[in-house]
Amino acid sequence: MIHIGKINTLNIVKPQDGDACLDGGTFGNIPLADKQLPENCQTGDTLAVFVYLDSEGELTATRKIPLAQVDDIAWLKVVSLNYVGVFLNWGLPKDLLVPFSEQHHEMEVGKFYLVKVFLDDKNRIAATTKIDRFITDESVDFEVGQKVSLLIADKTDLGFKAIVNNTHWGMLYENELFQPLRKGQKLDGYIKHIREDHKIDLVLDQPGYGKVLSLTDSILNKLKQNNGVLMLSDKSPPDAIYAVFGVSKKVFKQAIGALYKQQLITIEKTGIKLV
Secondary structure, eight states: OOOOSSEEEEEEEEEEEEEEEEOOOGGOOEEEETTOOOTOOOOOOOEEEEEETTTSSSSEEEEEEOOOTHHHHHHHEEEEESEEEEEEEEEEOOOEEGGGOOSOOOOOOOEEEEEEEETTTSSSSSEESSSGGGOOOOSSOTTTEEEEEEEEEEEEESSSEETTTTEEEEEEEEGGGOOOHHHHHOEEEEEEOOOOSSOOOESSSSSSSHHHHHHHHHHHHHHHHTTTEOHHHHHHHTTHHHHHSOOOOOHHHHHHHHOOOOTSEEOOOEEEEEE
């Protein structure tokens, strides 16, 4: 089964008229736009390729991986416009179209926008800034503590709205953030809480003691690399801790507290030391 607008793993077939081709099953042979196969490839080997319709409406494959695939939401830059819409740079030679009918507001060349990549009724890949119809506020599918992918959206009075796994809205609260965030940024996060109205609260640090246990190993490794001394302690500023370990001061204090109880370190005003 070929999935247009996504990465497919296809078998290499014998070149036709000097061009490399891939087995598209019921769709027949699909030409490889890159022309050249990787070295030492043979007929029957598999190749991971992105499949799309070319300008003539024919299935084509490329080994180049775009910045977004169908069903993804991405932060992409407008590079040109014409009478049908604007075009986004998404990492392929053929730019991605946002038709005028799929624009909330007029889009400007040189600016970035959050867009949803989709297939139109003719199986052509396009994008839209009208992403709300694809994202829901409510969830019954996630579990507290679950690791998710986040795409940062708008800043609010409470913190940052984030798109969870391309499908749901969630909220990162300002008082629980220990790093700068920007619109369009991709990063991992965790489900902190599912509210009674099924809306999602998020955190960037792994909830529970699992994060602490993982961090203790990182601290011990860092101490061993620095002759048993680390100039960070429970008195250090949060940004200094985050710069080294990528965690909040609260999680860092829990981790060094656990190491102290195990008598593996001593804690001083200016730092910690291996026992």
